[in-house]
Amino acid sequence: MDPLSRYDPIVDDPTAFHDACGRPLPSVVRVNGIKATPDRVRRAFESAGVEFGPVGWHDGLFRLGGDESPGNSWPFVHGWVYGQEEVSAVPALALDPDPGERVLDCCAAPGSKTTQLAARMDDRGLLVGNDNNLGRLSALRSNAERCGVTNLVVTRADARNFSLKSFGGEAFDRTLVDVPCSCEGTIRKNPDALEDWSMDHVEGIAGVQKGILDRALEITRPGGTVVYSTCTFAPEENEAIVQHALETHECRLLEYELPLDHVSGLTAWEGDSFDDSMRRAKRIYPHHNDTGGFFCAKLEVAG
Known part of the structure; x- marks a missing residue:
């Protein structure tokens, strides 16, 4: 059975949902605000002959045309843009960090959301x-350097046991919890993503996800923000x-703006009920915006 068929009862148009999941994913880049502006990237792409178009809901994202690859242009090499799936930009927008704050990205590598957070923080704080993956941490460091990020400290730890000891014991203002998952929403980018899908894997990874979110809530200050996404x-x-x-935990779900459908x-x-405030979380399906699939919830720690 196609694992995606289990979601037919909760999507508005199952046929459109399955059709979208079977199509290749458009290539998208995010403008790196530390080094460039959308206008500067537009001019650079035009001078380099890169085919591109706007993303209606976010002026810092561009869809590339034809067979264009995010890494095949000099603006990418110089860190002006980062190849990032469109819906992957949502968690950092929801977390909305301010310059000067203390921010943790629990599962950061290879760095798309981390570098986006740095830009939103104006590279301050x-x-x-x-x-916890050494190889992926190497990619994180490389991407951060290419993007000109200077306010980043890279750590290697199981996020379920993350320690504040190296940071003076002081809690974070905001924490991003973009956890490892069964990756069903990446099927358009990785057509073999569901080859080894099983309920055992879903249930097993859920235990890891609970542990990471638990620890994130423990090390975020009262009144602070935690964003959970998959x-x-x-x-x-x-x-x-x-x-x-x-x-x-003493926390509550927050509403947040999301101009994306x-x-x-x-x-x-399937017989389980969730708190009515769960309506404040967001589900993004591939057929609504021609993107990948995503889930994002914003929590506030009680203070």
Whole structure:
């Protein structure tokens, strides 16, 4: 059975959903605000003969035309742009860090969201990019250097046990929890993403996700913000994880603006019910915006 068929009851148009999942994903780049502006990138692409077009909901994103690859232009080499899937830009926008704050990216490598956070922070304050994979951390460092990020500290740790000891014991203002997942929403970019899909894997990775979100809530200050996101459709990895957080921590779900077409988080799934505030979470389906799939929820730690 196609694993995606289990979501037919919760999508508005199952046929359009499956058709979109079967099409290749458009290439998108994000303007790196540390080094460039959208206008500067437009002029650079035009002079380099790069085919591109605007993304309607975000002026710092461009879709590349034809067979253009994000890494095949000099603006990429010089760190003016970063190849980033369109919906992958959502979590950093939801977290909305300010310059000078203390921010943690729990699962940072290879760096698309980390470098986006740095730009939104105007490269000021403390940004910690953590990952437990040494090879991926190498990519994070390389990407941060290319993008001119200077406020980043790179750490290697299991995010479920992240320690504040190296940071004076002081909690973070904002934490991004973009967790490892079953990656169902990446099927357009990785057609073999679901070859080894199983409910056992979904349920197993959900345990890891709970642990990472638990720790993020513990090390974020009262009144601080935690954003939880995945690139999967599975409620077991999305609403159920956030529900666990609501039941075990002093926190609440926040509403946030998202000009990209989306639907609300689920309040029920296969016999399980979730808090009514789960409607404040966002689900993004491939057929709504010609993107990948995504889930994003914004939490505030009680203060």
